[in-house]
Amino acid sequence: MDLIANLATGFGVALTPANLGFCLLGALIGTLVGVLPGIAPITTIAILLPFTFSLPPTSSLIMLAGIFYGAQYGGSTTAILVNVPGESSAIVTCLDGHQMAKQGRAGPALAIAAIASFVAGTIATLVIATASVPMSWLALKFNAAEYFSLMVLGLTGAVVLAAGAPEKAVAMVLVGLLLGLVGIDVNTGTPRMTMDIAELGDGIGFVPIAIGLFGIAELAVTLGRPRDHSLLSFKLSNLWPSWAEIRQCIPAMLRGTVLGSVLGVLPGGGAALSSFAAYALEKKWSRHPERFGRGAIEGVAAPEAANNAGAQTSFIPLLTLGIPGNAIMALMVGAMMIQGVQPGPQVMTAQPQLFWGVIASMWLGNLMLIVLNLPMIGLWVSLLRVPYRLMFPAIVLFCCIGTYSVGNTVFDIWAMLLFGVLGVFFYKVGAEPAPFILGFILGPLMEENFRRAMYLSRGDPLVFIERPISAVLLLMSLALLVILVLPAVKKKREEVFQE
């Protein structure tokens, strides 16, 4: 019954008019930041940080958290409407979400994204409230060896993402992996493939790649089909998904939520996997995997649920251990410390008002977001009626502004345009960018953790199978590989027999 008493404390704090206001403000800013491609929640939070100094600690955390999960909501909007992913999590939403939009089903896609996010947000809030302490051990159990094995599993799964031929997907993963290696090697400090360009020291930026490959390339490809006069090449069907569609999505949302909740707890890299993993799982689970990549509504629901659940459970290591799982959480630590709150296990006992207040506000924020977002769908969809000649320059402009804002450098805009050209090339040869992006994100993490694990074991490769979690993850990768290869083998044999 502690839980109910604690949640009552939390809602008591979060429901004060001032805190409700800050929650709404955070969610609104977050949505806006999410909708504008490239402009990252981290920049926004950093800029707003000094303004929160004068607020009470709980209010400032409520607002900053609102920006973070609000951005997860907003990010899917541009992904669905114009194929521009604002963040890594929204890339998977592009795959089926934008296909749905092209078929005139932008409304249902946006609605299901919002509903899935809300369902996942609600469940994840409950998970944080009930299981944050037991789940926090997971964050401590993951060392270099476990991360390596997790990345192996992720990259094996990347092949499942592709709608087309697995050979092409493997090739794209490898190309992404290679480009991911550009930059200063963490383990030795040596610059690799940087061609003496200082801007490449930290590697090629993720935002220019994602916006270029998806957004810019999509625009260019659409321009190549002159018959359309607006992004909407099909008649608009319903604005809302049918009950049958929602029912169809519920299991997908739940699976996505579970996956996202677990991966979100892992600091560094875990969360990046969640939406990819949820999508791959749905595709494998589905009786009609061929629908994926062609506008399958579960392909929107599952990753959106996973990414929102992961965003929320990424607060667990911060709130229970004081460990920031990603750069945004590190900023939250800064915000807490400036407020005189020491993040760590004692927050829950020493400052229950703050701890439970923030948790309760997360659910309220999610509620506000769905109330805000559902009526907006009509407006967003009507944007698609805007003719090309107005819409396209506007999108390119926003892509440029967003990309520039990440590092305040023009270099990133050129990189974005270059990747736009590459994206068109990928389209022409029928290679999909999603496995490429996954290789790009996970490859460097895999290498970094592999070498770190090998260094820590002083060169003993057995470390990957001696550690139980790592061994299980590697076994799962092997199983996945067998599942992937078997049908191909079977088919070959059938072909042979027919001859």
Next chain:
Amino acid sequence: MLTRRTTLAGLAAGTAALACSSVPAWSQNFTKQVHMIVPYGPGGTSDILARLIGPKLSAAIGQPVIVENKPSASGNIGADFVAKQAGDGHTLLITDVGTIATQPSLVKKLSFDVQKDLVPIGMVMFSPYCFAVHPSLPVSTFAELIAYDKANPGKLNVGNSGVGSIQHLLAIVIAKKYGLKWGMVPYRGGAPAVRAVVSNESNVIFNGALATMPFVKQGQLKGIAVSGDKRLPGLPDLPNFKELDMPIVEVGSWQGLLASKGTPPAMAARLNSEIKKILAMPEIANKIVELGGEVRTDTPEQFGAWIAKAIVDWGAVVKAENLQTDG
């Protein structure tokens, strides 16, 4: 030839002196918005400092002060940007000056000269490092840690925030003095390094006192010492580096302000005195204490000498370890 050159030099010096004496009033006034460049991402110490000082500086000089993040490449992108701006005192760089002092020796083709292309304005703050270990290690003092390393060579791993980082170089210097065999494990920044030591992936760390202190207080890490010559009020039991006779005592995060090449000395002096006034304001000084640091100020000349010494000192460590790279 010689005479002509001397004449020219004399003429130039004369003109410069004339320029200095004839236009002292307007040369230190600010005529347009000032850009304060943070060469790191948002949320770090330099960034928070810039956003604290920016509005106060704006009020003092009567011009807007815009804080701009230009992260990447150990801060070299942002520093290079400032180095290439007009030397009118309207572009400033607020950065970790210890790190910038290591760059000339770490990076072979550095695109700017730290001493020639940047004008020192003044030091702003110092925050010490906390030296801590994972609590599972059976040691609680530095002497016991040394003994443990001798008895169990290869068991200790120092997590640091990157190859060539001050934390990394410090671990090298200490290992050399005491003959330690500990391993060096680089991470992508301080926060991931702390996480790794809390989860016992690595087991020794030197990291910003503010970020590390909560873990020590809650027993997730075991404190060994703090850098500098004072004990920390938050962790009064930990000896400081001076008491332990460490090879470098005042090592930690040093934040300072620089400007573009050619900034007139009068302008530098004006900025230096404005910054001193701002740092003396109680609300700013208190925030800096809350950030785990202490206000440190000096003159532009002293600051320049500090940088020159840091370049030589760290350069020797980098050269001895052969850590220079081509980038």
